[in-house]
Amino acid sequence: MTRKPILYDIHVEEYHVHRVMRQFGLYQQTPVPIVHSVDAHVHRWTRQGQPPGSRWADKVRPYVDSWAAALDDVVFEDRPHSDEAFADYLRWYLPRTRTRVVHVPPEAPIEAARVSETYPIVRDQNFAIAYDVIRAIESEALSSMGQYHDMTPAQHQSTLQKIVDMCK
Known part of the structure; x- marks a missing residue:
């Protein structure tokens, strides 16, 4: 998985690949290392008040060009996600967040969805x-x-x- 920033139009966002390793079944380091690859002023870019034909391409070009080396800037992780790693993650994460206790029934009622239903309500x-x-x-x-x-x-x-x- 590459570490290159994600671009959409003029928006450039950092991609923190280490935050999503668990979702791909890979080991996720705890605490999650944060590396800033996009300068703070880039997040303030806006088209508001800019004349048509502004030179946005010149501003985002370094980030677009960086994708040419995307295969050279990848995270190599071959350790699988494990219960121990998840327990370490929870020990790190839970004191830093708010948790909510919700009731999860042991066996949720399973009802066959009607053809007209697109979302079980x-x-x-x-x-x-x-x-x-x-x-x-x-x-x-x-x-x-x-x-x-x-x-x-x-x-x-x-x-x-x-x-x-x-x-x-």
Whole structure:
């Protein structure tokens, strides 16, 4: 896999091949090495306010020409991706990101798609229902917390029962 920058029109973006090694079944170094091959000012290039026929070709030519040597600037990695490498990656990555806990059913319901369906929406509908329930519980809890000291024990019990019922 080459390390050459990717070009589209006047846009030049670095291609961090080391970030995608796992997707190709290859070993990915952790932490991922970042090498900047495109100057920061290149990311500010825009056609806005430029007259037609501006000399963009001259600006991007060095990046286009660099592709002639793309086969000489490749990452050679013959180690396969492994469970140990993935565990190392997670130990490095998880403290640097936000994680979300989502429910994944042990066996998702499998429904045969109709000919007219281009995207299975059952999962999205279930997530939408769960989201609505969570929002209702949050609203009830926040309302109760705002009136906490003014509520009687019976009112507290009623509020908690309402939240329990929403979870069913």
